[in-house]
Amino acid sequence: MRFSRKSLGIPYAVFLVIFVAAPLLFLFYYAFTNGQGQFTLQNFTHFFTDPNTLGTLYYSFSIALVTTLVCLLLAYPTAYILATSNLRSQSVILMLFIMPMWINFSLRITALKEILNVIEGNLAMHPFLNAVVGMTYDFMPFMILPIYTTISRLDGALREAAMDLGANTVQTFLRVTLPLSVPGIVSGVSMVFLPAMTNYVVLDMLYNSTYIMGSLIGSYFAAYDWHGGSMISLILLAMICIFTLLTGNEEDAAGGRGGALL
Amino acid sequence: MKSRDTIIELKGITKVFEDDGFKAVDDFNLKVKRGEFVTFLGPSGCGKTTTLRMIAGFDVPTEGDILLNGKSIIGLPPYERPINTVFQRYALFPHMNVYDNIAFGLRQKKIPGDEITRKVGRVLELVDLEGFERRRIQTLSGGQQQRIAIARALVNEPEILLLDEPLGALDLKMRKEMQLELKNMHDKLGITFIYVTHDQEEALTMSDKIVVMSEGRTQQIGTPEDIYNEPANAFVADFIGESNIFNGMMTGHLKARFCGGEFRCVDDFEEGTHITAVVRPEDVEITAPDAGTINGLVDSVIFKGIHYEITVLSGKNEIVIQTVNNARVGDRVGLRVHPENIHIMLAEDHTNLFYADLNPDFRLEYNGHHLDTSLTRIIKGSKRREDGTVIDANGDVLEPGRVRILVSIMPDDIEMTDDQDAGLIQGTISNLIYKGDHYSYIIHTELEQDFVVNDEDLWNMGDRVSLLMPVDKMTFTLKKK
Numbered sequence: 001m002r003f004s005r006k007s008l009g010i011p012y013a014v015f016l017v018i019f020v021a022a023p024l025l026f027l028f029y030y031a032f033t034n035g036q037g038q039f040t041l042q043n044f045t046h047f048f049t050d051p052n053t054l055g056t057l058y059y060s061f062s063i064a065l066v067t068t069l070v071c072l073l074l075a076y077p078t079a080y081i082l083a084t085s086n087l088r089s090q091s092v093i094l095m096l097f098i099m100p101m102w103i104n105f106s107l108r109i110t111a112l113k114e115i116l117n118v119i120e121g122n123l124a125m126h127p128f129l130n131a132v133v134g135m136t137y138d139f140m141p142f143m144i145l146p147i148y149t150t151i152s153r154l155d156g157a158l159r160e161a162a163m164d165l166g167a168n169t170v171q172t173f174l175r176v177t178l179p180l181s182v183p184g185i186v187s188g189v190s191m192v193f194l195p196a197m198t199n200y201v202v203l204d205m206l207y208n209s210t211y212i213m214g215s216l217i218g219s220y221f222a223a224y225d226w227h228g229g230s231m232i233s234l235i236l237l238a239m240i241c242i243f244t245l246l247t248g249n250e251e252d253a254a255g256g257r258g259g260a261l262l
Numbered sequence: 263m264k265s266r267d268t269i270i271e272l273k274g275i276t277k278v279f280e281d282d283g284f285k286a287v288d289d290f291n292l293k294v295k296r297g298e299f300v301t302f303l304g305p306s307g308c309g310k311t312t313t314l315r316m317i318a319g320f321d322v323p324t325e326g327d328i329l330l331n332g333k334s335i336i337g338l339p340p341y342e343r344p345i346n347t348v349f350q351r352y353a354l355f356p357h358m359n360v361y362d363n364i365a366f367g368l369r370q371k372k373i374p375g376d377e378i379t380r381k382v383g384r385v386l387e388l389v390d391l392e393g394f395e396r397r398r399i400q401t402l403s404g405g406q407q408q409r410i411a412i413a414r415a416l417v418n419e420p421e422i423l424l425l426d427e428p429l430g431a432l433d434l435k436m437r438k439e440m441q442l443e444l445k446n447m448h449d450k451l452g453i454t455f456i457y458v459t460h461d462q463e464e465a466l467t468m469s470d471k472i473v474v475m476s477e478g479r480t481q482q483i484g485t486p487e488d489i490y491n492e493p494a495n496a497f498v499a500d501f502i503g504e505s506n507i508f509n510g511m512m513t514g515h516l517k518a519r520f521c522g523g524e525f526r527c528v529d530d531f532e533e534g535t536h537i538t539a540v541v542r543p544e545d546v547e548i549t550a551p552d553a554g555t556i557n558g559l560v561d562s563v564i565f566k567g568i569h570y571e572i573t574v575l576s577g578k579n580e581i582v583i584q585t586v587n588n589a590r591v592g593d594r595v596g597l598r599v600h601p602e603n604i605h606i607m608l609a610e611d612h613t614n615l616f617y618a619d620l621n622p623d624f625r626l627e628y629n630g631h632h633l634d635t636s637l638t639r640i641i642k643g644s645k646r647r648e649d650g651t652v653i654d655a656n657g658d659v660l661e662p663g664r665v666r667i668l669v670s671i672m673p674d675d676i677e678m679t680d681d682q683d684a685g686l687i688q689g690t691i692s693n694l695i696y697k698g699d700h701y702s703y704i705i706h707t708e709l710e711q712d713f714v715v716n717d718e719d720l721w722n723m724g725d726r727v728s729l730l731m732p733v734d735k736m737t738f739t740l741k742k743k
Contacts, residue, residue, distance in 0.1 A: 086281070157353035160320050163340040164347045165367035165418065175366075179357045 027237075030230035043231035053216065053232070060212035063128065064196035067135040068143075071192050072185065074136070075143035079184075080177070083151035094148060101141045109205045112137055116206070127203075127210045134202045139195060143188035150184025151177065186247040194240055268332075269296040269454050270317065270422060275326035277312050277478075286312040288478040290326070294422075294456065294471075299448050301457045303465040304475035305501070310458045311350075313475075314424050317456065318347050330421070341370075346415035347424040351431060352407045354399045360386075360410055361395035367418040385417040388447065405436045416447075422454045429464065441467055462502050466490065474498050495607055499540040506541045506581050509615060510712060511693055511704050518606055519693065521579045522710030523556035525599060529606035534695030534702065536609040536714055543571070543584040545603035554596030556710075560589045577710020578616065578629075613670045614713050617741075620662040624652045626738075628669070629687045629709060633733055640667065640738040654740075668739040673702065673716040675735035678727040685728030689713070691721055705729060 034040045047053050082094060100108060116123060116130060123130055154177065162172040198214035211219075213236060220229030275290040287309040294300050302310035315321040317328060319340035327334050335343055346367070354363050361382055368378045386392050389409035394402075402410065408428060415423055425444075429437045445468050448455050459465055465472050466486040474481040474489060474497075482494035493499035496507050510520025512535045518527050520539045531537060551557055558576030572583045574597060581597060589595065618628045624646070626633035637652050637660075638644045644654045652660045682688055689707035696702075701720060705713045705727060713729060721727065 155351070155353060157349045157351065158355060160318075160340070161347070161349055161353040161355070162366070163320075164318060164345075165414070166341045166370035167366075168339070168341050171370065176355060180355075 027230050027234055030226045031234045032231075034227060043227050044235075046228065047231055047235055056211045056213060056216045059210065060197045060214075063131045063135065063210075063212060064193050066132050067139065067196040068189055068193045070132060070136045071140055071143040072188065075140060075188065076147055076181075076185070079144050079148035080151055080181075083148050083154075094144075097144050098141050100137075105138070105201075106205065109134060109138070109202055113206050123207050124209070127208050130206050130208055131203055131210055131212075134206050134208075135196045135199065138199070138202055139192040142191040142195075146187035146191065147181060147184040150181045150187075154180055190243060190247060194236075194243070198236065267296055268293045269298075269330065270294045270456075271329040271332075272313070272317070273327045273329065275313065275316060275323045275328065277309070277316060277321060278324045286478055287316070287323075290478075290480060292473060292480070292483065294454060297452045297454055299445070299455045299457065299468060299470045301459060301465040301469040301472050302475055303459060303462060303472050303501075304481075305460055307477075308475040309478040310460075310473075310475050311426055314347075314426055314456065314458050317422070318345055318424055319343050344421045345424060346418050346420040346422075347426065348411050348415050348428045350426045350428070352411040352428075354407055354410055354414070356399050358399070359395070360391075360397045360399065360402075363399065363410060364414045364417050366414065371418075381417055385413040388416065389413045390443075404431055405440070408432060408440065412444075412447075416451070416453070420453065422456060425455060425457045427458055427460070429459075429461075437464070444468065466502070474501065476501070493540060493605060493607070496538045496540065496609075499538075499605065499607075504543050504582060504584075506543065506546070507615075508539045508541075508579070509609060509613070509714065510537050510539050511535065511714070512537055512606075513693060516601070518604070519704065520712065521556060521581065522577050522706070522712070525555055525604055526601045527604040527606050528601050529604075531606065531608065534693070536702070537606050538609045540605040540607070541581075541599050541603060543582045544569075545599055546581060546583040546585075547598045547600075548572070548574075548583060548585060548587065548589060549596035549598050551594045551596050554598035556597050558595060558597060560591050560593045560595060563589055563591055577708070579710055580617070613672055614676070615668060615670050616711055616713075618667045618669050618738075620660070620665050620667065622662055624650060624660070624662065626667060631686050633669075633736075635733050635736075635738070641740050666741045668741050669736050670739070671731055671736045673714040675732065676713060676715045677730040678703070678705070678715055678717055678721065679730055680727065682726065682728050685730045687711075687713075688726065688728045691723055691725045691727060694721065694723060 031043055032039055032041070034042060078097065082090060082097075112134060113123070116133065120126060120130075158176055158180070159172055162176045163169075167175060197212060198217070200212050200214035200218065203210055203212065203215070213232065217229045217232050220226075220232065271294070272290055272292045275287055276285070277287040278285050290309070290313055292300075302313060304310050312321060316323050319335070319338060319342075323336065328336055330343070330345075355366070358366070364382045364385060365378050368381060373381075382395065383392070386394055389412055391406060391409055391413070394406070394410075399407065399410070408431075411428070412425075428444075429440050432440060441464060444455075444457075448468075457465075457468065466489075469486055471483065472486055472489050473483050476497050482489055482498045484492075484494075489498060489502055493502060493505075499505040499507055506521075508520035510518050512531045512533050513519045513524055514533055516527055516530060518525055518537055518539060520537070525539070527539075547554070556576050558574040558579075558581065561573045561575045561580070563573075564571045566584075569584045569586050570588055572585060572589050574581045574583060574595060576597070583597075616628065618626045618633060620637070621627045624637050626635060626637065626640075638646050641652070641654055641660075644652055644660070646652050654660060679685060687707050687709065689705040691703050692706040692712070693704035694701050697716075700716050700718050703715045703717060703721065705715055707713060707729075715729065
């Protein structure tokens with residue numbers, strides 16, 4: 001039998017069909033049908049009319065937004081200092097930031113819970129704050145890494161060129177480094193914002209009773225309402241797609257640098 | 263043009279990098295006149311770019327001072343120096359179009375918008391890219407990016423323009439064109455240019471003054487003619503143009519012995535002085551056998567278009583000749599050099615240089631003797647493969663026929679012995695001179711190669727000796743043919 005290089009792709013193609021394409025089809029099917037298997041747009045209209053769903057969407061959005069901002073504000077300076085210093089221990093320090101990713105997730109969050117418990121006394125008192133702290137802690141490496149990669153890949157001569165042309169350190173940062181690190185920021189944001197909207201496991205583990213989109217889908221499924229849950233998932237998927245399309249253009253505009261970072 | 267006063271002066275500049283203690287620049291002194299085109303020329307790692315970066319302000323000298331118009335600028339950051347740079351790979355801002363790139367410096371100076379537009383238009387005209395304002399950087403060719411980089415620097419009307427190997431990334435034809443254009447721009451604008459390159463032809467074509475550098479040190483400062491015709495030392499002679507370089511000794515008034523013969527010359531040094539003789543390939547004349555100063559056999563003839571490049575072997579000495587007359591491989595010929603064309607310079611350290619051969623087993627050989635060292639140790643990054651061949655750091659296989667190893671050994675490290683078979687090579691003492699605490703000998707070997715040997719004991723003229731040369735005292739350099 002002739003063995004072609006294309007054959008190497010078969011295992012993944014099978015995987016793709018079973019675990020990506022098929023579930024997606026089911027998702028579409030369930031989202032636009034009712035319990036009797038008839039086509040309906042009711043799930044869709046329900047999403048935008050049910051105050052409960054909209055409230056959860058709004059609340060998840062707020063948590064994700066604040067989490068992303070906090071991550072960005074902490075990660076950018078860290079990544080910038082790390083990428084522009086000529087520390088010999090650069091990679092070691094970077095690893096320290098990345099290492100939490102290698103420690104089991106539930107262990108980390110449990111540890112965090114204990115710490116917060118000591119500080120706050122009762123975790124139920126600050127659900128929003130705890131949600132943000134937990135998610136920031138969990139997603140921070142995903143923000144640092146792409147920004148670090150983008151900045152460290154920037155040609156040092158560009159900063160020197162800006163200084164050479166009369167820009168001081170601050171102006172150089174604002175006019176050259178920051179605009180050119182936008183692709184990294186976009187990558188980081190997309191890797192933090194959307195998971196932060198749905199990752200309810202973090203909240204559950206922090207004994208947090210707050211409902212976010214993920215928990216909402218979970219509760220629909222728990223009640224065997226595949227149709228409502230599928231529609232919510234589909235709408236979130238659509239939001240991800242729109243976001244990716246928009247930011248994809250943004251990356252092209254920034255010179256096509258650092259496109260696929262992670 | 264303004265008066266030719268000194269615009270920038272570098273005084274005793276030394277740069278030691280803190281992280282690895284590497285001395286990139288060592289006691290660099292230079293005065294540049296206003297409007298001059300000065301080129302720093304040298305192989306990579308010679309400190310030329312580091313020196314340029316210190317003028318620009320990106321690096322701070324460890325020692326020394328830089329005076330611009332008589333005032334020290336050591337403490338000034340790059341953005342406060344009236345100096346602009348054209349970077350090696352242009353360093354154009356990829357997120358801005360051509361106009362914004364060029365206007366960057368002007369906007370920094372808070373120049374009104376309409377004036378910026380006018381200046382950008384004018385400088386684009388200067389670099390022959392009118393109407394390119396709205397173009398994106400990514401859509402430009404290498405040559406166009408290069409011009410934009412020059413425009414971006416020139417639009418600020420700097421007192422000094424620094425150019426860091428700006429033509430390195432262009433193809434040969436484009437490079438030649440840009441050389442002339444840059445030279446024209448320099449003549450038209452009257453701005454002082456300081457240019458960095460490793461391309462000696464580029465330096466000779468464009469510069470008013472060339473600073474030849476090697477290993478952080480200035481080797482020679484002079485006009486292109488000076489540097490070419492009167493190289494200050496063997497390094498400059500070797501780096502600028504092609505040269506035949508020989509070790510030798512002064513044997514009398516205006517007489518020097520090198521390459522197995524005694525030549526008349528015009529440089530006067532004391533008898534017994536160790537010298538380096540440099541002869542340009544175009545200055546060697548081929549004569550009938552025994553009619554010249556030395557004889558040799560034609561080893562190879564290559565047609566080069568306007569001339570032939572002929573290699574003649576005289577014993578072990580190899581002489582490269584450029585001539586319009588053809589010769590046949592294997593011919594026995596005489597060689598002659600006009601005294602005016604022999605450049606004699608003091609040997610820096612009397613180092614003996616000779617070429618070792620690479621035998622088909624990739625072992626080093628000299629005079630039929632095996633040199634006990636490993637090739638992979640001599641050539642950085644090289645590896646011996648399982649089939650016995652040796653590859654260099656780039657992964658290319660070394661071909662024994664195309665590679666020679668230049669060996670150098672100091673006169674103090676060679677020992678003379680009566681035991682004729684003990685040494686690497688035998689010869690007769692053709693010259694000796696007392697140097698206060700030791701004698702300095704020249705040994706004329708059978709391969710027509712002269713060795714300089716220092717010894718405390720007195721030997722006689724005409725003594726036949728064998729030379730012991732320990733391999734661990736030798737240094738090796740790879741030369742590709």
